[in-house]
Structures are given as C-alpha cells and as structure tokens.
Amino acid sequence: MYAYTWDPETGGLLLNSSPLQFSKEPRPVYYQELDILGFDKFWEYEKDDSRPYMWAEANNYIYRGRLVAIAKGGSLCAKPEIKIIEAPEIEGKALRQVDIRLMVKKNEDILSALTQLTIKQIYGYYQKYLKRNVDVFYVAFSGGKDSIVTLDLVQKALPHNAFKVLFGDTNMEFPDTYRTVDHIEKWCADAHISFIRAKSSLETSFTWSKFGPPATVNRWCCGVHKTAPQIITLRKLTGKNDFTGMAFIGVRASESVARSNYDYISLGEKHKGQYSCNPILDWNSAELYAYIFAENLYINEAYKKGNRRAGCLMCPRAAERSDYYSRINYPSEFNSLLELVEQGYAGHFATEASLNQFIVNGGWKARKNGRDLNIEANYNEFESRGYITIVVNHPTTDWKQWIKTIGILQNEQSPFRIDFRGEIYTFEVDEHQDATLKVQVDVKLAKAAPNFVKLLKNVFRKTASCVQCRVCEADCHHGALHMGNGTVYIDDTCHHCSMCHKVEKGCLVYKSLERPKGISKMNTKNKSLNCYSHHAPKMDWFNQFFKYKEDFANKHSLGTNMYDFFKRFLKDAELFSNNTIGKTTTIIDKMGLENESSWALMLSNLVYTPQFNWLTRRVDINELSSKEYIISLLVDDGAKESWVADIWSSFTRISELPFSSVGFGRMNYEGKKAVSLVRTPWVAPDPKVLLYSLYKFAEACGGYYQFTLSRLYDENIDSDGVSPVCIFGIEEEKMKQLLTGLSTNYNSYINAAFTLDLDNITLKEDKTSQDVLDLF
16 A cells, blocks of 8 residues: 655664555565575574564565665575675674664554554444344454454454454464464453364365375365365354355455455455455555554564465465475475375376476476376266266265255166256166266257256266365355265255356366366467467458558557467467468468458368367367357366356357358357357368368378378377368268369379279378468
C-alpha cells in the first residue's frame, strides 16, 4: 500500500504516504542467515537474534540504505554464492543492529492509520456477513508472518468469542513453525480464543507412497493434508455438513501475480460455499514487518534462518535456494522427506547417480503424471471393437458404493442398468475371482452421453485407487459420503450431485499416477494442447500477414497477446519464423487465400502440432461430435479441465476459417453457442497437396517411403506421421484415382499401383516435401 525508503539512522525502513508501484518485499536479516551464507568471514557481528542487522530485497542485502552484498545461485546441495559490494562499516567495525524502537516511532503515524483502516474493514466484513448466516468465522493460521499479523488484527477487531483460530497441520511443516504454533496456541488460551488443529489421519510416508511425491502441477498434498482435514474439522465443530464459513486469510497481492488478482472477499475461492476474507491484501512486507516490530509479535524462527516462507518443509513450489536453507537448518526432517522422493523414483533410473542428479536438479518437482514413478495405477482403459473397456486389478474399494454417487442401479447383475438424471443407461461389469473388474461401455453411449461415461470412468478410478484420503468426503456437502476403517460408504442422502467427482479424473491418487497415452505424446515442454489459448487466428490476421509479409511484425494492428499467439500459429503452419517468410507463404500468396489448396497446404503442416494433431486423430470424419464429447476426450487424453474451454473456443474460431472445407470441420450452433462439431471431407482435393502431405507423412515416420494404401486407412497404427486420409477424409476410390494421376504426372516423385493384387505406394527417396512445393 505505502512506499518505503531506507533510513540510515535506524538501519530500518521508513514508510511514506506515496503509493507503492512495485513491492520488492523487503525482509529483515538476522545473524543466523549471515552465518549460513558465510558473511562471518568478512564482517564482525554479535550472535544476537533479538534484532536484525540489515534487510534484503530478493538477493540484495541492504545495510543502512546501502547495497553491501548480493547472493547468487544456490540449490539443494549448493550454498548460494555471496559477492561483497562494499564494506558495511568503516575500518572493519562490527555491524550495528537495526534500532527497532526508533524505527517504530518514526513509522508510528502511518502505521497507526493503516492499522485502524484494516481493523475497521475487518469489523465491517464481520458485521455484514454475520447477517448472511455465516456459521463460523476463523483465522486460517499457518504459523507464517502473514497469518500472525492477520490474527493480531482480527483479535483487535472482533470479540474473542466471535472467531476461532484454525491451524491446518500438514505434518510437513518447519520444526520452527510447530514451535510458533505452540506459542500462539498458548497465547490464544490466555486470550480466551478457541484454537483448533486439523490434521489428516494418514501419515506422510503413507500418502507419498500411494500418490507419489507431490509436484508443481500435481499438488495433491494441499487437498489431502490441509483442505480436507480443515473442512471435516469445521463440520464437526459446527455440526453441519453444509456449514458456511468465513476464513480470514493472510494473503497479500504483492506476493505473486496470481494473488494480485484476488479480491478482499471471495466465495468458493478455497472451497465451495466458503467465504475468504483477505484483510491485508494490500499490505506489503515493509508494512508487515513494521507492524510486527511495533506490536512485538512473535516471529517464526524460520525467517531468521534465511527462509523466505514458512510453509511445508519440502515443497515442489519452493525455489532451489529455499531447499538449501531447509536442508541446512533442519537436516533430519528434510532428509526424511527427501528419502520419500527417492523411494518414489527408485528403479526408474539406470544408476543411483542419475537418480540423485534428477533430484538435485529438481526434476521431481516438474512431473506432470506418473510416467517416471515406480508406483503404478491399477486402472487401465482402452477402446476396441466399438467398446470402451476398463480393467481394474485389485480394487481398493467397492464400486457399488461409488456408483451411488452418480445414479441409482436398477438391477443387481450385469449388464447393469442405471438411472442417471432421469435417463436409463447400460454398462457391463465382469467381476473375476482373481480380484479383477472388467467394465465395458458402448462407444456410441460415450458419444451420446459423454457426461455419464466420464463419471462412470471416475467411479472405477475411485474403485481402483481410493486410499480414503477424505478429499471426496470433504467435497460432499450433504454428508452422504463416509470414509473410515478402510471402507467407503455412501448413504441414502446422496443427491448424485457429482461434487465428489470434482477433482480431475475423479480421484487424486489416479490423477497423480496416470500415465500419458500415445495421443498425448506431443504435450512436451512448450507443446500444449492449449497451444493457442483463446487467441486462435481470424481471417483479418491472415489478410494482414499476406499484405505485409516480411514487414508484418512492424505493421500489424494486433494486440500483444494476439500477435504472440498468431506468430506461433504462423510458425506451426510453416509460414513465418524469425521474422522470415517461408516457402509455403510464397506459394499461398501466389494461389490466393480464396483457394482451398492454400488452406489444405497449411493444414498439412498444422497436423504436426498438438491441437490440430489431436483433432485429426481423435475426431472421425462425417461424425457429429457434441461439445461435451469433445471435452471428455480432451480430458481423457491429458488436457487439464481448466484448458478445455479455451481449446473448444480455438476449434470454434478455426472452423470459421476456410480450414473447415478441407477436413477441419464445421460447428453447429444453438443461438450463438457452438454445441457440436462435424468434420467433413475435402470434396475436391488438390493432387499436389495430397503429394505434399504424403511426403510429410513419410518424413515424420522416419523415412517410410514405401507403404500400402491400406496402411493409410488403418487408424489403429500408432505413428508420428499423419495420413492424408486422416487429414482430408478422402474416400478410398477417390484416393486411388488421385494417386494414379500423380504417378502419371509426377512419376519422378511417386509410383502407385492398384492392379490385380498390387497395393503399393512408393515415394522417391531423393525427393522431399520441400521439393514438392516447387510443383505449385
């Protein structure tokens, strides 16, 4: 909120009434951090942690208003390097501690105004939402500096019997955090404030062995060890399954870009039906520490030891330097978690050295699925002969309990009939004596009722993988789902609302262990199915590109994001790269954008990029596919559920371009909403474009220059090359005519024979797809 300057007199900081444009998040530096980094070899100072010696802004160390040192690097096993910029004191004198008392006095007026404003806001929110029948107000306490300040402000604003303090114990906190929590719990008892601890009944060693180590994009740990235990604890406290709570949370906008978009009050941000209030949202860390010192609040000792955060001891989102501080300060506790990471990946690497290097480099933090883990899901799914088949080996729970969450079974033997939201659907379950379930669903049903089939898959994923983590139980607002003693039970109060299915793929364990399918192999770094976000191209963009060509980068009228995504699209279509036009651009410019062949040529290149590749492989020609079915396929193939709206939007916009006439497909609308997609074949295919796509196919298959016509029509063969049949939907007789004509007119490129028993297509190996472009 307020800007700050450095004060040489006190060694502290001075708040001023100017608005802060950008917070560098200053923090106090104590002797422990100086020792860890090795500053004791250069500077003299007492081992006194009652007051800090200086401040840090990111990696810069500030002493009485001057930059005196910079820290660089640092990782799990490597200490950050320090660079001395100048001596803090003349002639090697000892460092002076910050004069906290004087600093507080100098900031008294501004800090008092900020404090009173925040207290007034907290009280106002309390009064407003008390009238909205909030069942429980509580401070979400983590043991960090932000939650300590939030707690102090709330206890000043509200009667002490009007709220509670809730600590979510993940069992993975800093040891110093537990000491902080013990201190605050005692303080709360003296102040007559109810202090509650919520903790999962599952041990960390157990959950890491079942889910695999958490990762940056797969943070199952938050739901299992924090959110679910808190929700279940508050249900017991309020006596309501569907209680309404308001959590006062120490979130600050200056901490991250994501948090800068938060509101003071939100509903359902952390959990459905629950309010979040962020009273210190606009505070920066300068104001925060000034307040801590002014009120003499307890400081978590972890901050004095160089840690910039006080969350879980080993977090996949932590910076590499933070890993070093955690390991050096708490070696026993940190190494016990590190061993769990090693156990999760043991056996996957050829040598122990390569495993160690993987961990040291933070590779475990980046995993997106279960491919590299030595833990395998006991759920397998495949499609064959018109059926989707699911195989579950050694289910952990009873599927007939989970099936209650989506509908009501109408009979007790296979084929089963189920009432799903007023419709009756059929599926088969074969239960083998060797503890194996085999489930079959007609593919036609998946297309007609994609939401039902999606939830049915979730039922058997839960059946296969559930370890009673209680996240699903926390998501059930009707109290119908019960877990305990190794069993799952759903009672008759179940509303079939599917809230217990809201986690991706229905089960956190399955989601964490799921292995990527072949169709998702293009989803490598920087190659996402959501590659164009919601900025798929428009016709005007193409017109501008072909008007300006080499000058497009300087003369276009697109917004920044539009240009960035269109530039990627142009590169994918092999039209424009590094501000240089491609050979394809010259040809299309000559043919014109009104020519279908221009768009077919682009499509021949685009099918080797994730989004187009997925569509051409997964959506059949001449088949109407609903939006819901497309989305269910995307999710099955690895797209995040948060992406699918953008991907559908991208498909919609691309279908409005002439790509629709050459195999991409057209949308059907209800009003202004695109509700389904049908891919239609290219009616009058250009033989030269077909030849170009055949060479692209051969090159992508690793030099596969001789093949049969039946190979082009075989959709069951997994290959990197995309058949022109898949791209353009050309019927077999038409394809034979085109290939025969190409053999006659371009025999130096292709030879195709379809007489008697011959079914051979041979491309000349001395030619390339780029050579084919010279024929246009």
